[in-house]
Amino acid sequence: MRRSLPPYQRIVREIERRIDTGALRPGDRVPSIRQAAAQWGVATATAAKALDTLRRRGRVVAVPRVGTVVAEPAPAPKPRPRRERRPVASGPDDERRRVVRAAIALADEQGFEAVSMRGVAARLGMPTMSLYGLVDGKEELAALMADTAFGELDLPQEPPPSWRAHLELAARLQWGLYLRHPWLPRVMSLTHPQPLPNMLRFGTWGMNAILGLGLDPETARIVWWAVANHARGTATNLEAQRDAEQHTGLSPDQWYTAHLPSLHAALSTPAAPIDDTLGFDLTVFFEAGLRLLLDGAAVLIGRRHRA
Known part of the structure; x- marks a missing residue:
């Protein structure tokens, strides 16, 4: 066998x-x-x-x-307290949520480019024009998809006690969300954010990590935006990685292995040789960047405390 x-x-x-x-x-x-x-x-x-x-x-x-x-064995999941769910009356809002969930499922399977009013309508088995009575178009649909995705985050009511552990958890929750929905980073904007409830809830929860540390409001916002955008910025590679894997049939590690001779010739030096274990993992890269970013934030916060 x-x-x-x-x-x-x-x-x-x-x-x-x-x-x-x-x-x-x-x-x-x-x-x-x-x-x-x-x-x-x-x-x-x-x-x-x-x-x-x-x-x-x-x-x-x-x-x-x-x-x-x-790898270390994954910790056993902690049982979550059951939450009461209020019954949702059937109506336009319920239909709107159904449209958004269908769009998210379509984007998860085929990428955001596959999401269109026609494609979502076909998935639901309904006329395309019926969707326009629920959402104005793809731009509003994308915003609702993003906010619904952020609603999946289970933010602890009692966050970690230290600012660094709090920011680490916020960044990793965000990273996990992007791993589940690789299309999500591309529909978000640092310069043109939309005041949507679930995204505001997450932003407020993350920002609370650095309030009261002696930073002026502008510096505190920059620290939080830098951490949040590190997760989002790194995650913009996830959808491109999936497209590249489908196009080439090679994972990142397989791609590096196939191109190892060229990389040896171009990048390897006596001081920094490239060995046969060369590969690339976006999660490893995300974690390394997060450590560097928080180390810098710690220096900044320390200076404020000494001032």
Whole structure:
């Protein structure tokens, strides 16, 4: 039975078996792409696909300058208190919500370019002109989609006690939302924000992290905008990444592996050599940038306290 599996799946199965049996523990390095290719007698592209599959399943993570290591097990989800839901009367507002949810599902599956009044109407099995009685057009629909997506965030009533942990949580909640909805960053604007209720709720909750730290209002806003826009700005690559994967058939790690010789020639130096574990993970990049940004904010806040 195992021999009938595709070669990359055999590698995935074996590495998962080692993790499950404790032969590989969290933080242990797994074979690099070239090591896996040699060990299982497959092409490097096949080995890259196996490691990418493990990464997508959350079994391994790429660590810069270390390689691919076994991921920490995900914490068990905490039970959430049940919230009472008030019955919503059927009517225009209910139909409007149904249109927005259909548009979000369409964007999640096919990207924001696929969202049109005609496409949403077809998904719902209703005449296109009927939608115009519920939303004015695609611009209003996009705003409602964004606000509905932000309504998915479960913001804790008791945020983390420190400003840094609060901002880290805000940024990661935002990043997780963008991972679920890769189209979302492109319909938001830093320069032309819309005062929509769920987005304002999130902004107020995040901004509360730095109120009372001794910063003047303008500086406090800039710190919050920088953190929020780091998540949004990095996430603008998610939809492009998905399009590139569909076009090339290669994940980022597979793309880097395929172009490794050219990258070696162009970028590698004796002081900063490129090894065979070279890859790219947007979440790793997001986390590294967030640390740098918050380190800078800590210096700024420290100066205000010493002044």
